Amino acid sequence: MVSVGYTLLCEQAGPKELVDHAIRAEAAGFDQLVISDHYYPWLDSQGHSPYAWSVLGAVAHATSRVELMSFVTCPLRRYHPAVVAQKASTVGLLSDGRFTLGLGAGENLNEHVVGEWPHVQQRHEMFEEALQIIRPLLNGETLTFTGNHFEVPDAYVWDRPETPVPMAVAASGPQSASLAAEYGDGLIATEPDPQIIQLYEDAGGGGRNRYGQLMVCYGPDEAECRKLAHEQFRWFGMGWRVMPDLPNPGSFAAATQFVREEDVAQGITCGPDVDRHVEAFRAFVEAGYTHVALVQVGGDRQPMFLDWAQEQLLPRLREL
Numbered sequence: 001m002v003s004v005g006y007t008l009l010c011e012q013a014g015p016k017e018l019v020d021h022a023i024r025a026e027a028a029g030f031d032q033l034v035i036s037d038h039y040y041p042w043l044d045s046q047g048h049s050p051y052a053w054s055v056l057g058a059v060a061h062a063t064s065r066v067e068l069m070s071f072v073t074c075p076l077r078r079y080h081p082a083v084v085a086q087k088a089s090t091v092g093l094l095s096d097g098r099f100t101l102g103l104g105a106g107e108n109l110n111e112h113v114v115g116e117w118p119h120v121q122q123r124h125e126m127f128e129e130a131l132q133i134i135r136p137l138l139n140g141e142t143l144t145f146t147g148n149h150f151e152v153p154d155a156y157v158w159d160r161p162e163t164p165v166p167m168a169v170a171a172s173g174p175q176s177a178s179l180a181a182e183y184g185d186g187l188i189a190t191e192p193d194p195q196i197i198q199l200y201e202d203a204g205g206g207g208r209n210r211y212g213q214l215m216v217c218y219g220p221d222e223a224e225c226r227k228l229a230h231e232q233f234r235w236f237g238m239g240w241r242v243m244p245d246l247p248n249p250g251s252f253a254a255a256t257q258f259v260r261e262e263d264v265a266q267g268i269t270c271g272p273d274v275d276r277h278v279e280a281f282r283a284f285v286e287a288g289y290t291h292v293a294l295v296q297v298g299g300d301r302q303p304m305f306l307d308w309a310q311e312q313l314l315p316r317l318r319e320l
Contacts, residue, residue, distance in 0.1 A: 074106025
């Protein structure tokens, strides 16, 4: 059975609201909670961006059953890889072993706040070095590391769960899929693309978890949902060749100024029709994903969505 997750989207809710949403989602029956880790929202209309790791600590304490995951953390600029290993292990302890560390190569939008955003080739090199640092520290090893981009003279994480925190790696092409297979315990991708799964398995990642994410905008009025999705999520279809390099919400607004409501609705299922949302989820299942986390568009719509999901959506998804 595919694990059904719920996304705590930091870009559209404040920290206390996110903790409340997490408690409600666990009660509704979701299997997993994933959380975005950004410094900025994608667009000003989203309006939030609290520190994800503080929220994770609170959520770990406020929940008892549901799995937790960062989706995703970038260990290149804002966070040194050794510190990422330390805080991941801490959340692993706070959650009694329910946490998975999701890692990706990041976006300029969030990472430039601490300095220059590197060229894509340099980012790939930095990301692999970061994985080489984080993996042994999660496993309880004492690490000395010297690379082209990071140096760790002497590091050891003292407080760790008995079972090391698992690590999943985001991928969008052959190179990142290979990294995910070599260093990770799972793959992360945001589209129901079986080719990514195949690349990952060909690189040696067969049999491990594969994490996807599905955007939806549930509500009683489809036209209103389409309008909201366009207002807050019209950046969604830009693709990862563009998104990592735009520096701020204003850039995303300018880059998406000609995106229409109907364009957004092609990628985000909108409205009250449960069958359409189920079919969008089914695409991930058929592509080979083992975990799929839903994103409900609209910060103030989360309680309504969670009630509906408990009553109508989750029972249908369990049938897949």
